[in-house]
Amino acid sequence: MKPPLWQSIGFYILVGVIVLQALFPFYYAILTSLEDGQALFEVNYLPRALNLANYQAMLSGGVFGKQILNSVFVATVVVILSLFLAVTAAYALSRIRFRGRGLLLLTVLSVSMFPQIAVLSGLFEVIRYFGLFNSLWSLVFSYMIFTLPFTVWVLTTFMRNLPIEIEEAAIMDGASSFTIIRRVFLPLMWPAMVTTGLLAFIHAWNEFLFALTFLSTDSQRTVPVAIALISGRSEFEIPWGNIMAASVIVTLPLVALVLVFQRKIVSGLTAGAVKG
Amino acid sequence: MSKTVQKSRLSRSRTRSAWLFLAPMLLTLAIVAAWPLGRTIWFSFTDASLDLMGEARFVGFRNYLEYVAWGDGEGQYYGLLADARWWRSVWNTILFAVVSVSFETVFGLIIALVLNQQFRGRGLVRAAVLIPWAIPTIVSAKMWAWMLHDQFGIINDMLQTIGLIAEPIAWTASPDTAMVAVLMVDIWKTTPFMALLILAGLQMVPGDIYEAAKLDGVPPWRVFRKITLPLIMPAVLVAVVFRALDALRVFDIVYVLTPNTDATRTMSVFARENLFDYDKFAYGSAASTLLFLVIALITITFIMATRMDLEGKRS
Amino acid sequence: MATVELKNVSKSYGTVEVLRDINLELEQGEFVVFVGPSGCGKSTLLRMIAGLEDITGGELRIDGQPMNDVLPAKRGIAMVFQSYALYPHMTVFENMAFGLEQARLNKAEIRERVEKAAKMLQIEAFLDRKPKQLSGGQRQRVAIGRAITCDPRVFLFDEPLSNLDAALRVDTRLEIASLGKRLPDTTMVYVTHDQVEAMTLADRIVVLNGGIVEQVGTPMELYERPASQFVAGFIGSPRMNFLNGTVAAAHGAETYGIRPEHISLSPDAGDWRGRVILTERLGSDTFVHVEVDGVGPVNVRIEGRSEVHANDEVHLTPDPASVHLFDAKGRPIPG
Numbered sequence: 001m002k003p004p005l006w007q008s009i010g011f012y013i014l015v016g017v018i019v020l021q022a023l024f025p026f027y028y029a030i031l032t033s034l035e036d037g038q039a040l041f042e043v044n045y046l047p048r049a050l051n052l053a054n055y056q057a058m059l060s061g062g063v064f065g066k067q068i069l070n071s072v073f074v075a076t077v078v079v080i081l082s083l084f085l086a087v088t089a090a091y092a093l094s095r096i097r098f099r100g101r102g103l104l105l106l107t108v109l110s111v112s113m114f115p116q117i118a119v120l121s122g123l124f125e126v127i128r129y130f131g132l133f134n135s136l137w138s139l140v141f142s143y144m145i146f147t148l149p150f151t152v153w154v155l156t157t158f159m160r161n162l163p164i165e166i167e168e169a170a171i172m173d174g175a176s177s178f179t180i181i182r183r184v185f186l187p188l189m190w191p192a193m194v195t196t197g198l199l200a201f202i203h204a205w206n207e208f209l210f211a212l213t214f215l216s217t218d219s220q221r222t223v224p225v226a227i228a229l230i231s232g233r234s235e236f237e238i239p240w241g242n243i244m245a246a247s248v249i250v251t252l253p254l255v256a257l258v259l260v261f262q263r264k265i266v267s268g269l270t271a272g273a274v275k276g
Numbered sequence: 277m278s279k280t281v282q283k284s285r286l287s288r289s290r291t292r293s294a295w296l297f298l299a300p301m302l303l304t305l306a307i308v309a310a311w312p313l314g315r316t317i318w319f320s321f322t323d324a325s326l327d328l329m330g331e332a333r334f335v336g337f338r339n340y341l342e343y344v345a346w347g348d349g350e351g352q353y354y355g356l357l358a359d360a361r362w363w364r365s366v367w368n369t370i371l372f373a374v375v376s377v378s379f380e381t382v383f384g385l386i387i388a389l390v391l392n393q394q395f396r397g398r399g400l401v402r403a404a405v406l407i408p409w410a411i412p413t414i415v416s417a418k419m420w421a422w423m424l425h426d427q428f429g430i431i432n433d434m435l436q437t438i439g440l441i442a443e444p445i446a447w448t449a450s451p452d453t454a455m456v457a458v459l460m461v462d463i464w465k466t467t468p469f470m471a472l473l474i475l476a477g478l479q480m481v482p483g484d485i486y487e488a489a490k491l492d493g494v495p496p497w498r499v500f501r502k503i504t505l506p507l508i509m510p511a512v513l514v515a516v517v518f519r520a521l522d523a524l525r526v527f528d529i530v531y532v533l534t535p536n537t538d539a540t541r542t543m544s545v546f547a548r549e550n551l552f553d554y555d556k557f558a559y560g561s562a563a564s565t566l567l568f569l570v571i572a573l574i575t576i577t578f579i580m581a582t583r584m585d586l587e588g589k590r591s
Numbered sequence: 592m593a594t595v596e597l598k599n600v601s602k603s604y605g606t607v608e609v610l611r612d613i614n615l616e617l618e619q620g621e622f623v624v625f626v627g628p629s630g631c632g633k634s635t636l637l638r639m640i641a642g643l644e645d646i647t648g649g650e651l652r653i654d655g656q657p658m659n660d661v662l663p664a665k666r667g668i669a670m671v672f673q674s675y676a677l678y679p680h681m682t683v684f685e686n687m688a689f690g691l692e693q694a695r696l697n698k699a700e701i702r703e704r705v706e707k708a709a710k711m712l713q714i715e716a717f718l719d720r721k722p723k724q725l726s727g728g729q730r731q732r733v734a735i736g737r738a739i740t741c742d743p744r745v746f747l748f749d750e751p752l753s754n755l756d757a758a759l760r761v762d763t764r765l766e767i768a769s770l771g772k773r774l775p776d777t778t779m780v781y782v783t784h785d786q787v788e789a790m791t792l793a794d795r796i797v798v799l800n801g802g803i804v805e806q807v808g809t810p811m812e813l814y815e816r817p818a819s820q821f822v823a824g825f826i827g828s829p830r831m832n833f834l835n836g837t838v839a840a841a842h843g844a845e846t847y848g849i850r851p852e853h854i855s856l857s858p859d860a861g862d863w864r865g866r867v868i869l870t871e872r873l874g875s876d877t878f879v880h881v882e883v884d885g886v887g888p889v890n891v892r893i894e895g896r897s898e899v900h901a902n903d904e905v906h907l908t909p910d911p912a913s914v915h916l917f918d919a920k921g922r923p924i925p926g
Contacts, residue, residue, distance in 0.1 A: 015395070018387055019404045025464070026407060028430060029419045043433040089301035092294035104298070106579070111309045113575045115525040117544040118568035121319050121551055121561045122312025125329050145308045148301060165676035168643050169737075171286070173690030174664030177293040183689070187680040206412035208528040209544075213552065224414040228532050240422050247415040254410040262403045269469065270476035284645045285660050 026251065033244035040241050054245035063218050064226060064246060071222040071250070074139045075204040079197045081140065082147040086196070087189070090155035091181050095167060105156065112149035116209050119145065127214055138214040139222065143207060147200040154268060158192035159185065195268035198261055202254060223250045313568065319561035326557045339562035356562050364538055365546040372459065372530075372542060373523035379463045381516055384470025389500075391471065392478045409468040417532040420461040424448055451539040458540050462529055466522075470515055477511025478504070517578050524571055543567045594619045594778045595640060595745055600649035602635055609635055610802045613649070617745075622771045622779040626789040627799035627825070634749055636799070637782045641670050641747055653745060664693065669738035670747040674754060675730045677722040677737070683709075684718040687737045694741075708739040711773070728759045735770065746774070748781040752788065768792055786826050790814075798822050820921035823848050829878060831915070832889050844916035844924050851878065851892035853913035856899065861906030865889065867899055881905055 031044065036053045058064045092098075093105055123142055132138040162185065170180045211222045221229070227246050231238060258265060283291075320339055324332035341358060345351035356362050391402055408416065423430050424447035432444040447457040481504065489499045527544035534540045541549075543563060550560030595617040602610040610632040617623050625633040638644040640651060642663030651658045658666055669690075677686050684705055691701045709715045712732045722730055731751060738746060748767070752760045768791070771779050783789055789796050790810045798805040798813065798821075806818035810826075817823035823831050831850045839847040855861070856879060865883035877897040883889050891907060899905060916924040 011390075011393070011395070014386075014390060015401055018390060019401055021464070022404050022408055022468070025416065025419045025423060026411065028423060029415075032422060041428045043428065043430050045430075085301045085304060088297035092297040096290045096294040098291045098294050104302075108301075108305065110575060111305055113521055113571060114309060114313065115544065115564070115567050115571055117525065117527065117547045118316055118564045118571075119309060119312035120316070120548065121324075121557060121564060122315030123308065124551075125315055126307065126312055128329075142308055144304050148305055152301060163674060163676065165672040165674050166678060169670070169672060169676040169678070170689070171643065172641065172663050172668075172670050173737075173741075174662075174693035175689070177290065177297070179693065181297075184678055202410060206414070208412075208414050208531075209548070213548075224412050224528075227412075227418060228414050240425075240428075243418050244422065247418055251411050251415055254412070255407055258406045258410045259403050262399070262406060265406065266402070266472055266476075269472050284642065286642055286662055287645050289662075 026248075026255075029244045029247050029251075033241060033248050036241055054241040055249070057239075057242050058245050058249065064223075066219050067221050067223050067226045068249070070136055070220065071205055071224075074136050074143070074222060075201045077140045078143045078147055078204040079200045082144060082151045082200050083193055083197055085144075086148060086151035086155050087186065087193070088181060089152050090159050091177070091185060093152065094156045094159040095164075096177075105153075108149050108152050110149075112146060112153070114145065116145070120209070120213060123210075124213065133214060134216045134220050136215075136220065139204075139207070139211055142210045142214065143204050146203060146207075150203075151196045151200060154196050155189065155192055158189065162188055191264070194261070195264045198257060198265055199268050202257065205250075205254065316561050316568075317565050319558055320565040322558050324558045324561070326552065326555055329557070332558070335558075339558050340566075356559065356566065361538065361541070362546060362563065365541045365543050368455070368540055369524055369526070369542040369544075371455065372462070372526055372540075373520055376459055376462045376466070376523050377516060377519050379459070380467045380470045380519060381512065383463065383467045384474050384515070385512070387467065387471035388474035388478055391475050405468050405471060407468075408465045409472075411465070413465065413528040414532055416461055416465045417529050420457070420464070421448060421533055424457050424460075448534050451537060454534045454537055454539040458529055458533055461533060462523075462526070465529075466519065470519060473515035473518070474508060474512055477508040477515075480511070481507045517574070521571055521574060524567070524574075594654055595780070596650075596652040596655075597636075597640075598650045598652070600636075600639065600646055600651060602632070602639060602644065603647050608802060610639075613804060615797060615804070615807065617778055617780065619778055620775050622768075622781065622792060622794045623797060624781045624783060624789040624793035624795075625797045625799055626783055626786055627805075629784055631799040632802045633782045633784075633799045637670075637747055637749055637780060640745070640780060641668060642666055664690070667744040668747055669741045669743035669745075670749065671731075671734045671738050671751045673750045675722070675734040677730060677733055679722055682719050682721055683714065683725070683733050683736075686722070686733060687740050690737065690741050704740045704742070705736075708736045711739065712736045727755050728763060731755065731763055732766075735767075739774075743777060745778045745780060748779070750783055751781075752783070752785075764788060764791060787828065790826070796826075798825060800825075816923075817915065818923065820846060820848065820917040820923075823915055823917070823923075829890055829892060834886055834889070836885075836887070838886050839916070842914070842916050842924075845919040846917040846921075848915035848917060849889075849909045850913060851890045853910040854889065854891045855908045855910070856881075856891050856893060856897070857906045857908070858899075858903075859906060861908040863889070863907040863909075865905060865907065867901050867903045867905055869901060870897070870899060872896065879905070881907060883907060 031047050032040065033054050034047060034051055035044070035049050036051045039049055039051075089108075093101060093108075123145075127133055127138045127142070130141075132141065166184060166188075167180055170184050175183065206224060207222075208224045208228065211225045212228070215221050215225065218226075223246070227243060227250065230243050230246065319329070319332060321334055321336060322332035323335050323338075337355070339355055341353060341355040343351055343353055352358075387405060391398065391405070411419075422428075424432075426432065426444050426446035426449065429444070429447070431447070432441070435441045436444070445453055447453045485503055485507075486499065489503060494502075525544055526542050527548065530540050530542050530545050531548075544567065547560045547563035547567065550556040550563060552560075554560075595615070597613050597615040600610065600613040601608065613636060625636060627633050635644055639646050642658070642661065646659050653666055653668070678689065681689065687705045687708060688701045691704060696704075705718070706715070709718055712735060714729065714732050714736055717725060717729060717733070722733065725733065734751070751767070752763055755763055767781075771777075771792070781788075781792060793810055795807060795809055796813055797807050800821050806813060806822045808816075808818075813822055813826045817826060820833070824833065827850055829851050831848045832854075834847045834849070835845065839845055863883045863886055865881040865886070867879055868882050868888070869880045871878040871880075875895070877893045877895070877899075879891045879893060879897065879899055881889050881891060889907060893899075918924055
């Protein structure tokens, strides 16, 4: 039984509206980034120019390139570190029975509910104490507060669903706990690790508050802060073209990740919430 | 005679390695979360300033509320709880959370229902919907700031073209519309997250229920109201709570899109301004502490209400 | 000398006792089957021997050595799991070699042992494949092969056939039986809920129920002299008929038990008269369900085909030598 025509048309119009609203702002940012000078101040719906001047301005200045590298460094190290810490912890939390396990998992999970602002002043002190102020390591370190609880939670759920007999077979084979993680679980966990790693990367790449607070010089900043702080000499001279070019540059890798790893991202986003 | 061993060597060694494996993670979380939180709360009871954190002295509840008597029975309340700007930011935060989460739930539900249908190009539509979520908050704020620009913005142009407004609106600068602008951006950016969580709920509804309803000739709207909605309610509820907790902490969008205006200042923005811009470190810490308390309370209530199965008990 | 000795072994989770006072001695080279309904504690008992579960009371000895506090891998045992539990990311060779690697054997010796076991089980052709490229039966053999390479004193099987389809189950059962013959010095302990598997494989059967041992004996001992009404009902298929009331009372018992194959059926004369309710024809046998006047429902097994049909009136005669009598507590009354 096929639905009536008007229903199909209505449905596809709805789909069209959803796609349009989702993509239009990004499309418009690209369009703006390709315009220069006076063209910028005329409202266009379709591309008129293909002018790369804004991109040249952003990338030739030097500091923005450095800032992109900062972001790549921070996000990559955050992913590696949080996965390493979380895999071992998830093994303990999912596979070993010990007293207080439930409470511990609850505590770890509750950390993800912490408002970042609530730890900001205390964290600021800790970072100064370790001499990490204005160092990228301050971000690597502080981003653990949101990547770790999430990663631990998802990996714990995933590991719990791996067949218990495989681990018991490894115990019978005489493997130590560390060998079980390294030789048996790690190779089975890569789907979950890709998912959580991606989400941790995106989260770290996008973070703003800590990056704004713990870094003080231009050459140390990460891209979100850099973009937020691009300004002209006055309110009327804000270089919108440059801002849009920078925005497109930092967003493109994420869009690529979303297109390639769509399924993994969706499963990761919903793993924590729905199965909880 | 029988020898009794309560815990075998295997159990003992596993318990030992459990704690060994947990230690680095727990230590990290202690340093980045537990300790800083404790210090924030401590600072809120002191006269700490940005440069003299170490020499902070305990001042009791002065940052929260203090009655200063002027003599002759006259006097005035000072402190966070007597600060009109604070209460304004509390109101802004609540307004933001309620409105944004409501719209996101409705739009998210619609998108989820669409994505739950079988149609050509569904994968691409789903990817497209995900894009606003993946764009950094700061970038979306900037993109929208440009689109909402009072003189050159495309939104004003659109609205004027279809005749909805006569004069351009200064969306982000005018106090009347600043909150609307913030809400627009947030709803645009976060609806995908909501949609995905609800979609996950929808996909757990067994298909044969719909088959049965179809055979019984139940009209689609009633199927949705009587079957779908009750079944996905738990998933929607979880998504709403997650989003609400997130919305109560909102900082980035407001800070970038509408800086320095009473009309949109939220609790997080208020706290950070005091901590780092106004050199009222202790006062800002008190604001942070209150925000933490509100969120903790909601979280605890939620966990109690749903009695989450954290042990993952197997049958 | 016994290889495996259990002395007053018990297991409890908190205050819940799942196994109570288990005393067993398993001889070297013996094939012992633990059988019982689900939840009887048979798998727990096996896992305690393996070392995967703590022993909360009593003592386990293997070759005379106390084992309660010895790590699983150091007990000289190997285990075949219900789901095979092969490492999915490793090849068959790597699966079989993993335990030997953990034991720090040198490469040449590992290869030699794996190849020997592979040859024995005829899985040499699959050594480079991953488990998901194998059929259920092949996986089962790899799981057994992995256990053999460790050269165990005791071989444990935890319901190894329950994931196989019916046809394969019979083949694999025969293979496990012949494995037992080929490894005459290795003690085999096999857990199942299927009494047919137990009867066909075991030298001795241990029947467990509700956390205690109901009876230990050879298959024929259990069949002919069940030590309790539970064992009588559990062993043998179709199930023994249990009759209460006047038939039992006439023999001074609470329950009168007679196996379906120990009743003869005749159209015109016999001890009991009744009406056929249902017949089940299996070709080799026919099961006739009869409602006997004043006695109750009785199941009769007839070899080959039978021309009896529903609603026919029939006469039954139980073989007096094969009657089992039980008292109110299910204990046998010597007859």
